[in-house]
Amino acid sequence: MSETVVVVVPDADVLASSVAARLVTSIIDAQAVRGRADVVLTGGRVAAKVLRAVKELPASAAIDWSRVDLWWGDERFLPSGDPDRNETQAREALLDALPLDPARVHAMPASDGPDGDDAEAAAARYSTEAGTPQFDVLMLGVGEDGHVASLFPGHPDAEKAGTAIAVHNSPKPPPTRISLSLATIRSAKEVWLVAAGPDKAVSVGAALGGDQSLPAARATGTSRTLWLLDTAAAAKR
Numbered sequence: 001m002s003e004t005v006v007v008v009v010p011d012a013d014v015l016a017s018s019v020a021a022r023l024v025t026s027i028i029d030a031q032a033v034r035g036r037a038d039v040v041l042t043g044g045r046v047a048a049k050v051l052r053a054v055k056e057l058p059a060s061a062a063i064d065w066s067r068v069d070l071w072w073g074d075e076r077f078l079p080s081g082d083p084d085r086n087e088t089q090a091r092e093a094l095l096d097a098l099p100l101d102p103a104r105v106h107a108m109p110a111s112d113g114p115d116g117d118d119a120e121a122a123a124a125r126y127s128t129e130a131g132t133p134q135f136d137v138l139m140l141g142v143g144e145d146g147h148v149a150s151l152f153p154g155h156p157d158a159e160k161a162g163t164a165i166a167v168h169n170s171p172k173p174p175p176t177r178i179s180l181s182l183a184t185i186r187s188a189k190e191v192w193l194v195a196a197g198p199d200k201a202v203s204v205g206a207a208l209g210g211d212q213s214l215p216a217a218r219a220t221g222t223s224r225t226l227w228l229l230d231t232a233a234a235a236k237r
């Protein structure tokens with residue numbers, strides 16, 4: 001039986017530090033139980049704040065970073081190192097400072113990668129790399145329109161099957177993206193939807209109200225779905 005829990009904290013800074021603390025604890029727990037942890041990172045503004053907060057947490061020293069597998073929920077399909085890539089932002093915020101095993105950092109392919117600008121092939125490559133994923137924690141930002149990862153409301157690609165999918169004509173730039181599919185997101189043990197600020201209040205309220213036209217409303221974990229919000233993002237629930 002999966003549970004949904006809504007946690008509201010005062011502001012974006014407290015949100016970032018509390019999500020970071022929760023993430024560190026979850027990784028420690030997963031490593032104690034399974035010997036490894038599989039974590040899915042998200043892009044976006046609050047995600048970068050969370051990663052920067054992890055860097056400041058003394059408890060993160062309890063993590064064996066060489067046994068952490070990092071995945072991404074979505075990626076802007078841009079050349080490697082592009083500042084708008086979610087990977088680039090995560091590396092700058094935290095990953096470059098960690099003793100990670102590079103083979104366990106599963107960035108989504110770039111548009112100058114092995115498949116060139118063929119997003120379908122890049123998504124297929126990522127699907128193969130993920131195999132049958134066993135994600136312990138999958139974090140998602142929530143867009144003003146209720147999108148999660150690169151699954152946009154009303155966009156036909158949001159319904160695509162596959163582990164990772166190519167998304168074309170995204171309403172938010174850049175137009176080409178790679179995303180985990182909704183089914184893959186829903187296979188994670190815990191899904192955390194993290195949102196801060198008044199711009200998110202309408203979509204968060206609608207998703208929590210059960211508006212199934214919003215991918216955010218359909219992003220649930222098999223064991224637990226956590227909505228981690230600041231008061232501004234939670235204002236219309």
Ligand SMILES: O=C1O[C@H](COP(=O)(O)O)[C@@H](O)[C@H](O)[C@H]1O
Nearest residue numbers: 042043044045046141142143149
């Ligand atoms: O483009 C994207 O946007 C969403 C939300 O970002 P935010 O800055 O409004 O929090 C993000 O979750 C997604 O990973 C990213 O590709």
